[in-house]
Amino acid sequence: MSLEDQxxxxxxxxxxxxSDEFIKILTKIQPTLKSQITRDYLNGKIQGVLAMTDEAEKKKFCKTLKPYLDWYIQGNA
Structure with a gap:
Protein backbone atom coordinates (compact mmCIF):
# COMPACT_ATOMS: atom_id res chain seq x y z
CA MET A 1 0.00 0.00 0.00
CA SER A 2 1.38 3.40 -0.95
CA LEU A 3 2.01 6.12 1.60
CA GLU A 4 -0.80 8.16 0.05
CA ASP A 5 -3.20 5.22 0.43
CA GLN A 6 -2.16 4.79 4.05
CA SER A 19 -2.17 7.05 17.65
CA ASP A 20 1.14 5.23 17.13
CA GLU A 21 0.05 4.25 13.60
CA PHE A 22 -0.92 7.87 12.90
CA ILE A 23 2.47 9.09 14.12
CA LYS A 24 4.26 6.45 12.02
CA ILE A 25 2.62 7.77 8.86
CA LEU A 26 3.28 11.42 9.81
CA THR A 27 6.93 10.55 10.33
CA LYS A 28 7.07 9.09 6.81
CA ILE A 29 5.36 12.17 5.35
CA GLN A 30 7.52 14.69 7.21
CA PRO A 31 10.54 14.57 4.82
CA THR A 32 8.27 15.36 1.86
CA LEU A 33 7.17 18.71 3.30
CA LYS A 34 8.61 21.59 1.27
CA SER A 35 9.52 23.93 4.10
CA GLN A 36 12.27 23.11 6.61
CA ILE A 37 10.43 25.22 9.18
CA THR A 38 7.31 23.10 8.70
CA ARG A 39 9.34 19.87 8.95
CA ASP A 40 10.96 21.08 12.17
CA TYR A 41 7.62 22.19 13.61
CA LEU A 42 6.02 18.85 12.79
CA ASN A 43 8.98 17.00 14.27
CA GLY A 44 8.46 18.85 17.54
CA LYS A 45 4.78 17.93 17.54
CA ILE A 46 5.58 14.28 16.80
CA GLN A 47 8.10 14.18 19.65
CA GLY A 48 5.47 15.69 21.95
CA VAL A 49 2.97 12.97 21.09
CA LEU A 50 5.59 10.25 21.54
CA ALA A 51 6.34 11.57 25.03
CA MET A 52 2.69 11.24 26.08
CA THR A 53 1.56 8.13 27.92
CA ASP A 54 -2.22 8.50 27.86
CA GLU A 55 -3.73 7.16 24.62
CA ALA A 56 -6.74 9.49 24.86
CA GLU A 57 -4.46 12.52 25.08
CA LYS A 58 -2.33 11.24 22.22
CA LYS A 59 -5.42 10.76 20.08
CA LYS A 60 -6.69 14.26 20.90
CA PHE A 61 -3.34 15.77 19.95
CA CYS A 62 -3.10 13.67 16.77
CA LYS A 63 -6.45 15.04 15.68
CA THR A 64 -4.89 18.51 15.51
CA LEU A 65 -2.23 17.13 13.13
CA LYS A 66 -4.66 15.70 10.57
CA PRO A 67 -4.20 18.66 8.17
CA TYR A 68 -0.69 17.40 7.42
CA LEU A 69 -2.21 14.24 5.96
CA ASP A 70 -4.65 16.34 3.93
CA TRP A 71 -1.81 18.45 2.53
CA TYR A 72 0.17 15.35 1.61
CA ILE A 73 -2.78 13.74 -0.16
CA GLN A 74 -3.52 16.95 -2.07
CA GLY A 75 0.09 17.11 -3.21
CA ASN A 76 0.86 20.36 -1.41
CA ALA A 77 3.39 18.93 0.99
Whole structure:
Protein backbone atom coordinates (compact mmCIF):
# COMPACT_ATOMS: atom_id res chain seq x y z
CA MET A 1 0.00 0.00 0.00
CA SER A 2 1.38 3.40 -0.95
CA LEU A 3 2.01 6.12 1.60
CA GLU A 4 -0.80 8.16 0.05
CA ASP A 5 -3.20 5.22 0.43
CA GLN A 6 -2.16 4.79 4.05
CA UNK A 7 -2.76 8.49 4.72
CA UNK A 8 -6.22 8.26 3.13
CA UNK A 9 -7.04 5.18 5.17
CA UNK A 10 -6.09 6.96 8.39
CA UNK A 11 -8.19 10.00 7.52
CA UNK A 12 -11.17 7.82 6.62
CA UNK A 13 -10.94 5.78 9.82
CA UNK A 14 -9.22 8.17 12.23
CA UNK A 15 -11.15 6.98 15.29
CA UNK A 16 -10.23 3.35 14.60
CA UNK A 17 -6.50 3.94 14.10
CA UNK A 18 -4.10 3.84 17.07
CA SER A 19 -2.17 7.05 17.65
CA ASP A 20 1.14 5.23 17.13
CA GLU A 21 0.05 4.25 13.60
CA PHE A 22 -0.92 7.87 12.90
CA ILE A 23 2.47 9.09 14.12
CA LYS A 24 4.26 6.45 12.02
CA ILE A 25 2.62 7.77 8.86
CA LEU A 26 3.28 11.42 9.81
CA THR A 27 6.93 10.55 10.33
CA LYS A 28 7.07 9.09 6.81
CA ILE A 29 5.36 12.17 5.35
CA GLN A 30 7.52 14.69 7.21
CA PRO A 31 10.54 14.57 4.82
CA THR A 32 8.27 15.36 1.86
CA LEU A 33 7.17 18.71 3.30
CA LYS A 34 8.61 21.59 1.27
CA SER A 35 9.52 23.93 4.10
CA GLN A 36 12.27 23.11 6.61
CA ILE A 37 10.43 25.22 9.18
CA THR A 38 7.31 23.10 8.70
CA ARG A 39 9.34 19.87 8.95
CA ASP A 40 10.96 21.08 12.17
CA TYR A 41 7.62 22.19 13.61
CA LEU A 42 6.02 18.85 12.79
CA ASN A 43 8.98 17.00 14.27
CA GLY A 44 8.46 18.85 17.54
CA LYS A 45 4.78 17.93 17.54
CA ILE A 46 5.58 14.28 16.80
CA GLN A 47 8.10 14.18 19.65
CA GLY A 48 5.47 15.69 21.95
CA VAL A 49 2.97 12.97 21.09
CA LEU A 50 5.59 10.25 21.54
CA ALA A 51 6.34 11.57 25.03
CA MET A 52 2.69 11.24 26.08
CA THR A 53 1.56 8.13 27.92
CA ASP A 54 -2.22 8.50 27.86
CA GLU A 55 -3.73 7.16 24.62
CA ALA A 56 -6.74 9.49 24.86
CA GLU A 57 -4.46 12.52 25.08
CA LYS A 58 -2.33 11.24 22.22
CA LYS A 59 -5.42 10.76 20.08
CA LYS A 60 -6.69 14.26 20.90
CA PHE A 61 -3.34 15.77 19.95
CA CYS A 62 -3.10 13.67 16.77
CA LYS A 63 -6.45 15.04 15.68
CA THR A 64 -4.89 18.51 15.51
CA LEU A 65 -2.23 17.13 13.13
CA LYS A 66 -4.66 15.70 10.57
CA PRO A 67 -4.20 18.66 8.17
CA TYR A 68 -0.69 17.40 7.42
CA LEU A 69 -2.21 14.24 5.96
CA ASP A 70 -4.65 16.34 3.93
CA TRP A 71 -1.81 18.45 2.53
CA TYR A 72 0.17 15.35 1.61
CA ILE A 73 -2.78 13.74 -0.16
CA GLN A 74 -3.52 16.95 -2.07
CA GLY A 75 0.09 17.11 -3.21
CA ASN A 76 0.86 20.36 -1.41
CA ALA A 77 3.39 18.93 0.99
Missing amino acids: AKQILNNFDGIP
